[in-house]
Amino acid sequence: MSDQTTDPLADPLAEAFEGFRGETLPFMEGPGGAGARATVRRRRQVRAAAAVCALALVAGGSAAALAHLAPATDRLTPATPPSSAPASAPADPGPSMRPSPSPSPSPSAAPLSLRATDWANAPVTIAASGSCRGATVTFSKGSAASGDTVYRILGGNTAPAYGDLDGDGIEDAIVLVNCQPGSMAPVTALVAVGGTGRALGAVAMPSDLMFSAYSVSGEKIHAAVTEDGGDGRTQQRTYGWNGSSLVQTGGPTAFPALPPPPVTAATFDWTNATLPLPFGGPVPDPGGGTCPTGTVTFANGTAHLGACKYTISQFQPTAATGDLDGDGNTDILLGIDAGRSYWNSWMYAYTLRDGKPALLGYVTALVLKTPASETIQVLSGVTISGHTVSLSQIYNKAGVTQKRTFTWSGGRLVPNAAPHDPAADKQP
Amino acid sequence: MAADGLDFDQFYAAHFASLGVQLYAYFGDRAEAQDIAQEAFCRAWQRWATVSAYEDPLGWVRRVAWRLAISRWRRAKVALTFVRRERVENVPELSPDRVALAQALATLPENHRRAVVLHYLSGLQVAEIAEQEGVAVGTVKSWLHRGRAALSVQLGDGAAPGQSGDEEVARV
Numbered sequence: 001m002s003d004q005t006t007d008p009l010a011d012p013l014a015e016a017f018e019g020f021r022g023e024t025l026p027f028m029e030g031p032g033g034a035g036a037r038a039t040v041r042r043r044r045q046v047r048a049a050a051a052v053c054a055l056a057l058v059a060g061g062s063a064a065a066l067a068h069l070a071p072a073t074d075r076l077t078p079a080t081p082p083s084s085a086p087a088s089a090p091a092d093p094g095p096s097m098r099p100s101p102s103p104s105p106s107p108s109a110a111p112l113s114l115r116a117t118d119w120a121n122a123p124v125t126i127a128a129s130g131s132c133r134g135a136t137v138t139f140s141k142g143s144a145a146s147g148d149t150v151y152r153i154l155g156g157n158t159a160p161a162y163g164d165l166d167g168d169g170i171e172d173a174i175v176l177v178n179c180q181p182g183s184m185a186p187v188t189a190l191v192a193v194g195g196t197g198r199a200l201g202a203v204a205m206p207s208d209l210m211f212s213a214y215s216v217s218g219e220k221i222h223a224a225v226t227e228d229g230g231d232g233r234t235q236q237r238t239y240g241w242n243g244s245s246l247v248q249t250g251g252p253t254a255f256p257a258l259p260p261p262p263v264t265a266a267t268f269d270w271t272n273a274t275l276p277l278p279f280g281g282p283v284p285d286p287g288g289g290t291c292p293t294g295t296v297t298f299a300n301g302t303a304h305l306g307a308c309k310y311t312i313s314q315f316q317p318t319a320a321t322g323d324l325d326g327d328g329n330t331d332i333l334l335g336i337d338a339g340r341s342y343w344n345s346w347m348y349a350y351t352l353r354d355g356k357p358a359l360l361g362y363v364t365a366l367v368l369k370t371p372a373s374e375t376i377q378v379l380s381g382v383t384i385s386g387h388t389v390s391l392s393q394i395y396n397k398a399g400v401t402q403k404r405t406f407t408w409s410g411g412r413l414v415p416n417a418a419p420h421d422p423a424a425d426k427q428p
Numbered sequence: 429m430a431a432d433g434l435d436f437d438q439f440y441a442a443h444f445a446s447l448g449v450q451l452y453a454y455f456g457d458r459a460e461a462q463d464i465a466q467e468a469f470c471r472a473w474q475r476w477a478t479v480s481a482y483e484d485p486l487g488w489v490r491r492v493a494w495r496l497a498i499s500r501w502r503r504a505k506v507a508l509t510f511v512r513r514e515r516v517e518n519v520p521e522l523s524p525d526r527v528a529l530a531q532a533l534a535t536l537p538e539n540h541r542r543a544v545v546l547h548y549l550s551g552l553q554v555a556e557i558a559e560q561e562g563v564a565v566g567t568v569k570s571w572l573h574r575g576r577a578a579l580s581v582q583l584g585d586g587a588a589p590g591q592s593g594d595e596e597v598a599r600v
Contacts, residue, residue, distance in 0.1 A: 013576055016583065017548035020526045021449050028448035030462055033437035036470045167478075169471030169492045196495045198562070 114173040114195060119160055120153050124175065124191060127245065130204035132179035132189045148182040163216030165241040170195030174221055176211055179204060190214065190221060190239065192246055201245035209255075220249065227255060265332040265352050266321045271301040271312055275350065276359045277336065291338045311337045315382040322384025324349055324360055324408045331360055333382055333389060345369075345379065349389075349413060361413040363406060368393070389413060436476055440469055443486050447493055450549040454497060454541060456534050468493035490550060491560055494542070532582035540575035543568055 120142040128134030135146035142153045154176040165172045173193045180186035185207035192200035205211060205225065212234065214223040221239040226232060237251030261267075274297040291308035303310040313335050314320070320333035331351040337343040344365035350357050368379070378394040381403075389406040406413040444465055451461035468489045472479045479485050522530070533541055539561070546552045546560070558568045 013544075013579060013583075014548060016525065016529050017453075019523075020453065020529050021446075021549060023522055023526050024449050024452055024458075025445050027458065028445040028452065028462065030440070030444040030448065030466050030469070033440035033469070033473070036440065036466065036473045037436070039466075039470045040474050167475075168495055169468070169474070170495060196498055 113162075113171060114193060115162055115171070117160075117173065119173075119175050120155075124177075124193060125199035126151060126177060126179070126189065126191050127199055127202040129189055129202045129246075130187060130206060131181055131184055132177075132187055132202065132204040133181050134202075150180045152178040152180075154178055154188070161214060161216045161221070163218065163221075164195070165192055165200060165216070165219050165221070165246075166194060166243075167219055168195065172200060174214065174216060176214065177202075190223065190246065192221075192241065200241050203239055203246040203248070221246075225251075263352065263355060264330040265350060266319060266330050268332075268352055268357070270314065270332070270334055270350070270357075271298055273298055273357055275312070275348075275357050277310070277338075277348070278359065278362070289340070291340075291344075307340050308338050309340070311343075313337075315379070320382040320384055320389070322386075324384050324387060324389070325351065326387065327351075331384065333384065335379065347379075347382075347389075347391075347413070349408065359411075361408055361411055363413045363415075367415060388416075435480065436473055439472075439480075439485065443489070444469060446549075447490060450490075450545050451493060451497055453530065453533055453545045453549055456530055464493050464496045467496055494546075494560065498542075528583060529579075532579050535582065536575050536578055540571045540578070543571035544575040544579065547572055 120139055123136065123138040124144075125136040126132065126134055133147070133149045135149065135151070137144035137146050137151055139151070139153055142155075144151045160173050160175045162171050162173050164170065165174070172195050175191050175193070177189050177191050178186050179189050187204045187207050188210040189202045189204035190211055191202040194200045208228055209225050210228050212224045212226040214221055216222070219240055223237050223239060224234050225237050226234040233255055235252050235255065237253075238249050239246050240249040241247075274295055276294075277296050278293055289307065291310075292306045294305060296303045296305050296310055298310070298312050301312050303312075315333060315335060321330050323329065324331040324333075329351055331349055334348050334350060336346045336348055338346065345368060346365050347363040347368060349360040349362065351360050352358065379391060380394070381390065381392040383390050387408045389408070391404055393402045393404065394400070395402070405416040407416055408414075447468070448458075448461050448465040451464050452458050455461050471492055472485070472489050479488050482488055533544065536544065542561070543557055546557045547554075552560070554568050554572065555565055557572075558565045561568065
């Protein structure tokens with residue numbers, strides 16, 4: 001690229017500008033490269049000393065003016081023209097019109113900064129990202145809305161951070177916004193605002209993740225991404241500006257899948273399991289015979305062994321689970337009916353050992369059916385508390401409710417309370 | 429370009445005045461133009477190892493300077509205090525034609541003025557201006573066309589533009 005490509009002969013304006021250049025160039029001297037180096041050196045020294053220096057903002061509240069600049073490039077023009085605007089003074093206006101040198105100049109004098117922006121009450125252009133819709137909004141008391149999307153500026157540990165993301169030498173700002181589109185789940189989005197007020201981009205988390213903290217170093221945003229709920233795992237990820245938007249530049253892009261939760265007796269699928277059924281019992285079937293003892297494999301809650309049909313069910317309304325044997329693991333009580341055409345109801349206690357069903361104890365149909373002359377219509381309220389099992393029985397004929405308890409002891413469930421008909425409460 | 433002080437000094441010496449002239453034409457305030465140009469070079473030195481490796485370090489400095497100008501960054505006073513004192517003795521006395529040009533420029537809308545200055549004093553092509561400004565090429569053509577038309581009216585027939593907006597296409 002040349003400094004001047006316009007042919008003066010072809011364009012009279014080119015000649016005018018060439019003349020302008022020729023007349024002003026000799027007077028456009030600067031402090032020199034050494035001056036620039038000295039300025040930078042002084043600024044670095046001051047930063048190193050962590051001195052709290054007031055920013056040398058331009059007069060007239062320019063920071064506030066910048067904070068209200070719209071992000072579009074053609075709206076970056078200052079709200080008010082420079083005090084020395086050349087409307088009537090094209091040449092150097094003379095000392096009286098020049099800005100007065102600071103009476104006690106600070107070497108840390110800094111340019112107009114976005115740091116002066118009150119983000120809770122400022123216009124911000126939010127680029128669309130993920131489920132967060134893009135909009136140019138003006139926050140008021142930290143909130144803004146566009147369409148059905150509500151935006152909230154977040155603070156605390158996620159207060160705005162500042163750094164030069166686009167490498168243009170001007171400090172940019174990064175603010176964290178909570179973005180809720182309509183009735184959808186809210187998401188957090190990092191929104192970058194260029195030092196000149198233009199939007200640099202945004203990056204939003206999905207609703208199950210959130211930005212929990214962030215900082216800026218060099219041209220990178222270092223963000224902590226935390227699972228919202230669950231185990232609340234956190235990852236460190238970095239983001240940067242690629243010339244058009246914010247993109248992730250480092251760190252993991254997803255959380256590794258969690259190992260499946262351990263299966264307990266409460267979550268095990270007992271309706272599709274192979275279970276030890278140690279007792280066959282007398283089947284009061286007109287044809288006689290017994291249901292065989294053995295290992296029974298259930299499928300969708302039913303099994304067949306010999307001429308017998310077995311059905312398995314959990315007690316309602318909630319499964320009867322607890323630590324019956326006191327080993328720290330969950331155990332469960334299951335109801336198993338068996339028979340040919342007439343069903344006996346047994347109650348079995350199982351646990352899981354190495355992921356496989358293991359028998360803890362049982363209550364036979366006859367023990368449950370007390371008095372023997374009655375038929376149990378409903379077995380309800382089955383619970384485990386310590387080593388004790390409690391339940392309620394409603395009888396067919398009597399229509400009465402009888403509460404009973406059993407205690408787990410050495411692999412057996414022993415009835416506690418004297419049953420209505422103790423003589424009948426024995427194993428077959 | 430090596431990132432050492434010597435090369436930076438050469439770079440500075442070669443381009444500071446030219447950049448300052450462009451900003452001067454834009455602001456009409458030489459002190460402000462010098463301040464902004466100086467700040468842009470300060471920022472270049474701050475990251476000289478990176479900037480000097482760019483294909484177009486001057487383009488980087490120019491973009492920084494114009495962004496500073498657009499955001500109405502005014503001045504880092506300390507670095508220029510000495511220079512300001514010197515300026516009193518070096519106030520340019522422009523000829524009537526140059527004063528007229530500066531006055532005419534001052535009446536243009538900001539974007540028209542930037543386009544004209546970038547075109548005539550920075551030597552940028554339409555596409556380059558469009559890239560720097562972040563607008564479409566057609567937009568820059570429009571700015572240039574209108575800016576030049578307005579200047580021609582104010583400066584009289586002698587400075588009437590000899591090219592139409594369409595002719596700019598061929599220069600891209």
